[in-house]
Amino acid sequence: MSEDRSKATSIDDSRFRLLIDAVIDYAIYMIDPDGIITSWNAGARRFKGYEEAEILGQHFSRFYTEEDRRAGMPQRALNTAITEGRFEGEGWRVRKDGTHFWCHVVIDPIIDPSGTLLGFAKITRDLTDRKMAEETLKQSEQQFRLLVQSVTDYAIYMLAPDGRLTNWNLGAQRIKGYLPAEVIGQHFSMFYTPEDREAGEPQRTLSIAIRDGRFENKGWRVRKDGTRFLAHVVVDPIWGDTGTLLGFAKITRDITEVTQAQQVLEQTREALFQAQKMQAIGQLTGGIAHDFNNLLTVILGNLEIVRKRLGDDPRITRLVDNATQGAMRGVSLTQRMLAFARRQELKAEPVEIPTLVQGISGLLRSSLGPSVVLETHFSPELEPVLADINQLELAVLNLATNARDAMPHGGKMVISARTVEVCDQLQFTPMSGRYVCLSISDTGEGMDEATLALAMDPFFTTKGVGKGTGLGLSMVHGFIEQLGGRFILKSQIDKGTTAELWIPVATTGSVAMPATEEDTATTVPRLCVLVVDDDSLVLTSTSLLLEDLGHRVVSAVSGAMALKAIEVEPAIDLVITDMAMPQMNGAQLAQAIRTLKPDLPIILATGYAERLEGFAMELPRLSKPYTQLNLVEIIASTMK
Template sequence: MIEKNKAAAIEEMRFRLLIDAVVDYAIYMIDPGGIITSWNSGAKRFKGYEEAEILGEHFSRFYTADDRAAGLPQRALDTAIREGRFEGEGWRVRKDGTNFWSHVVIDPIIDPNGQLLGFAKITRDLTDRKMAEETLKQSEQQFRLLVQGVTDYAIYMLSPEGRVSNWNQGAQRIKGYLPEEIIGQHFSIFYTPEDREIGEPARALEIATREGRFENRSWRVRKDGTRFLAHVVVDAIRGDTGTLLGFAKITRDVTEAHQAQEALEKTREALFQAQKMQAIGQLSGGIAHDFNNLLTVILGNLEILQKRTGDDPKIGRLLENATQGALRGVSLTQRMLAFARRQELKTESVNIAQLVQGIMGLLRSSMGPGIRIETQFPEDLEAVLADTNQLELAILNLATNARDAMPDGGSVLITAQPQVVLEQSQATLTAGRYVCLSLIDSGEGMDEHTLASARDPFFTTKGLGKGTGLGLSMVHGFIEQLGGRFVLKSEKGRGTHAELWLPVAAAGATVKPLYPAIEPISVPRLSVLVVDDDSLVLTSTSLLLEDLGHRVVSATSGAQALKLLEQNEIIDLMITDMAMPQMSGAQLAHSVRLLKPDLPIILATGYAERLEGFAAQLPRLPKPFTQLNLVEIIAQSMK
């Protein structure tokens, strides 16, 4: 009997040692009331409690506060008693307050008489698995959203037999089928009848199955029967055991790219010339309205100027207005002509700050919204000797190069500083005073090889048809001809610094008048409402009308003009610009006709626009116009 008891004790000790040696599972006992009565090494590792700290405590302390409030610990024990076992997963709390995801098994311990002695509780830490599952779930959800959000590619799955099992937005857009129309259909429906007859769909799946991937370009058919050239990729999808689960199919419509490539290959040289002409057309069209406005300013102010004599205070205003318009108009004209013929240099005294400011609008439109342009000029900067038109063209060339070097946007700084070259200087410049005009960009920069060749004629890094390679060489030749110097500084990844060294102009330079004087014109006095969003044109037109003896009321928008009319401003005639933001001249004319049906209206426009309805019947004043044109059109309108 003693030996038997001894053997039982040894066996129990072995069992306890075995349980205590398990570190991957928390194995412990609780009494019928839930009090912990034993504790193994795994329980200590998972939950952080020493055996002396936890024995005698209630097992509910491992549950979260929300689970305790919901009575989950007691329900687990009740389930174990009622069903003979409780098993579940949930969040539990360690001694240090951190949570872990656990898998729990609770078995009731019943003696031979059927009396409950307590419970055996086994807990496993599955936090890593839970996190992996959550990550995978989130990743799968994001992937589904990503695939569904793609509209440039048709992405869908095929069963091993080739039937469509899902459908993304790109597939719907490219092929025209709704998901409910196509899911379950065989993908061969997208093939042309010719390809189906020769078994092309089956061949694609066979190659994808054998080689893991099939890729080609061929014609496909949309729901509406139209054809498109598709770039197709089919990838076989296999399970862990190598079983074929289906195919992933990606299709892209490359019809336009294919057609463009064909056209490029067939007419490369012709297309190159066409692109150059298209650039001229785009430039001309983009500046047409402003160009005509500027010429209106020039003709109008100069027409008045030649009538004024003496110390009339308005002379200064007229000169400033006309000069601004003339310089901008001439620069635009010369810029367009520069594409077609070579110009002789016509040197004159040039104020660099005013010149740059005059072309700032064109610079901003050429550079685009993604590039910030800054200017820094000293107030006492001396004028330089240069050809105004060619200097503007040089700045535009440099700005265009800077733009191309900043495809993702950036900044350009235009600045100038006075410089002095001494006799003993090693520079190639003649001794004297200069102004160094700098254009500094934050672009990609150039490596040493590119920088060394940048000013060579016909050298370009822009690819075929995207540049002549003459831009920088023209700048170099122009500056050298002036007696200056063109300097390029650049490093890869550090942008480019272009310097134009220009000789300072001699003092006392004068500007000759552009137009001879004309005889003054007399017209009947009227109260005229002039509407134009361009302040220069508005001022010029108003001055022309006032010079004719008219009373002028001006407005910078259609809304402002309507407000004046609603306030019963005395108006005999309205002259409105056609191209204005928010409310065009035609729209304004319609609104005015409702307010004042008998008010004569003249539309001023720089475009040969086609108008309809009431606006088409109104007299039109083409820009640019002269004072004589105004007299004639007013006389026609007031009949």
């Protein structure tokens, strides 16, 4: 019986040895109480590199690194196994070829029933691949942490599921002004404005991120110092492998400067578009006004002659006078169109703004009525401006009338002026130098943005059909631009409107050019007048007016014909030429005539103000439409 039991035990030991030796992923071997290796399996041979014959009888400490041996690690492991019944740990070990591997080690003491230590069972597992993966992951995490921490243009931080901050990068510190210790653990709603917190915006942000997988928006946020900045915010939820919400990743970028720059760019584009639009409309309007002036010259000239030759029939006289009044309305309309197009004839002179306003104050008060209070405020150091006094009076009256119409139930209008040194730009066009800002403000109904954008367009009006031409503001705009200034209109609904006329200051030494009354009774001898105009109707009308005055007229429809007429007609005493003609304009014709006959007087007739150069600037100008009286006056002044 004892022999059978012995055989069975021997068979079990043999099977156990075969099992241990078959394991190749673990080094399983025995060491005696002194640490000498007494067995060696296939797994130990595979990743430690020693054959059984090479290692049996050797001390197990040879697998430790030199540093660990000097530190007494092998004996400490055995002592721990004895005192605690087990040793378990991880560390670097050394293969036969000298390479290191990371392993997990378990040492169990083997004690017989009597309590005698027989040795130790040692199991070692090679975890080098796992260790390398952990090191790589750790390095990657460190690099990512360094990357996030190094970003200064973005606030990048994490939130717990309840919205409390768990970390804080340098970008967040720079943009929001808080140190990590001041915000970690706090709820991220501290960065929101009081209005947004009251409206539940922080919680809505997290709810949307959870529901949609992402939240992105722009909004105002608050820095530590209380200032606000416009932020672009992205919030992403972070989910665990089991679907548990771990928290949120939040990225915030300060876009205040970018947004402001974009707004400035849009405003500049809009101003450029407006300037280009006004320039195009101005060119069209100026051209139309020029053609209208030619027609009105013909109509008024012929009506004037007809009126002089009529009998005493009052019915016909009334018809002619009515036609003349209608034509004069056309003259007023074309003058307004030319003012908008910046092509009206201006007589620039130094003008004292307080004196000008005082001079028309009676007219202003009577126009405004008793329900509108008029106030004036002028700086004592106010400098004179360089302007056409009549046109400036008309502009102020026009703006005052608009202010009155905007206050149907009464209100207050304030006219003020101050001198300003301008060194930047107003609206789109650059300005520099000294200007007087003449301001007309009212407390009326005001305009919305859409109406304000169209207010200076010609023929635009809010007064209804038949109650305004829509040329008032456009006329003021063109007039001020022609002076080299700017017209700026500001308005808000129910807060009123302010019109600012920025007019250049009159330079020192400017010579005033007050209007003078010409002596219309001056006797002018009969002359031979050469009339040049490419419009046959104007040419005929002007010729008839001159002949009615007793002058002899020679006609020409072009500059070339006029030069030929001068060559064949030596008795010509005076030339009246249209300025705007094809091929050879009036200034070029005058230059050619000056070469042939330097002393021959020349008058330039024009439908709008044109830029002249050289001696042509000194020639007398006859503005269309003109009457017979205008011809008498300019001929008298030219021939004296």
